[in-house]
Amino acid sequence: MMTHLRYESAFGPMLLAAEDGGMLGAWFTGQKHFPWKLAFPDAAPPDAVLAEAARQLDAYAAGQRRTFALPLAPRGTPWQRAVWQALLAIPYGETVSYGELAARLGRPGSARAVGAAVGRNPLSIIVPCHRVVGASGGLTGYAGGLDRKRALLALEKALPPRAG
Numbered sequence: 001m002m003t004h005l006r007y008e009s010a011f012g013p014m015l016l017a018a019e020d021g022g023m024l025g026a027w028f029t030g031q032k033h034f035p036w037k038l039a040f041p042d043a044a045p046p047d048a049v050l051a052e053a054a055r056q057l058d059a060y061a062a063g064q065r066r067t068f069a070l071p072l073a074p075r076g077t078p079w080q081r082a083v084w085q086a087l088l089a090i091p092y093g094e095t096v097s098y099g100e101l102a103a104r105l106g107r108p109g110s111a112r113a114v115g116a117a118v119g120r121n122p123l124s125i126i127v128p129c130h131r132v133v134g135a136s137g138g139l140t141g142y143a144g145g146l147d148r149k150r151a152l153l154a155l156e157k158a159l160p161p162r163a164g
Contacts, residue, residue, distance in 0.1 A: 001019065001020075002017060002018070002019045002024070003017070003018050003019070003047045003049075003050060004016065004017050004050075005017075005050040005051075005053075005054065007050075007053075007054045007057070009028075009057055009058075009061065009125075010058070010061035010062075011028070011061065011125070011144070011148050011151055011152065012028050012029065012144075012148065013028070013029040014026055014027060014028055014029065014057075014124070015027050015029060016050045016053050016054065017050075018047055018049040018050050018053075018073075019073065020073070021047075021049055021071055022049070022071045022072060022073025023049060023050075023053060023070050023071060023072050023073060023074070023123060023126065024073055024074060024075065024122065025074065025122040025123060026053065026057070026122070026123050026124050026125060026126050027122065027124060027144075028124055028143075028144040028145070028148065031124070031143045031144045031145070032119065032143040032144075033119070033120055033122075033143055049070065049071065052070065053068075053070055053126070056068050056069070056070065056126075057125060057126070060125065060155075061155070063155065066092035066093075067092065068126045070126060072123060072126070072127070074121075074122045074123055074127070075122070076117075076120060076122070079113070079117060080117040080120055082105060082117075083101070083105065083114055083117035083118060083121075084117070084121055084123070084127050084129075086101055086104055086105055087101075087118065087121065087127050087128055087129055087131070087132070088127060088128070089104075090128055090131040090132070092128075092156055092158075093156045093157055093158045094131065094158060095131050095132065095133045095137075095153065095158050095160055096131065096132060096133070097111070097132070097133055097134060097135045097137075098111040098112075098114045098115045098118070098132055098134070098135070098140075099111040099114075099135055101114050101118075101132060102114045111135075114132075115132075115140075115141070118132050119141060119143055120143075121143070124143070124144055125152065129142070129143075130142060130144075130148075130149045130152040130153060131153070131156075131158065133160055137160035138160070139153075139160070
């Protein structure tokens with residue numbers, strides 16, 4: 001059974017979703033690819049996974065957590081899931097370019113395909129797609145908005161010089 005939690009993060013309102021004990025999503029309300037059909041879920045009480053996700057997100061925003069320890073179950077294509085897994089390997093406080101991420105995946109030259117998968121990441125912050133930047137170090141797309149991406153990277157002291 002899918003459960004939902006409306007969560008007020010330090011970076012703006014979010015919708016958290018889980019199913020069968022695994023995190024399906026953590027979306028900023030209204031972000032690109034936001035699952036509007038889940039925006040007004042039934043009043044089923046959130047489960048322990050969602051409560052723990054909210055607790056860990058609060059600790060991250062307070063600078064007390066650098067990684068997340070949650071069961072993840074995002075839905076996507078095999079390629080998307082491979083890219084999302086690679087995002088988990090980007091350390092707190094560091095950034096990589098889309099091209100670097102493509103090379104790490106053994107697919108140099110597929111930066112656009114990586115970018116498309118990164119943009120569909122359903123687990124904002126938890127799967128750190130905000131740590132991916134343009135080849136020149138500039139901030140490029142973020143489904144939750146570039147202001148949020150800038151704030152997340154500033155929290156991690158990873159804001160590239162070209163990101164202003």
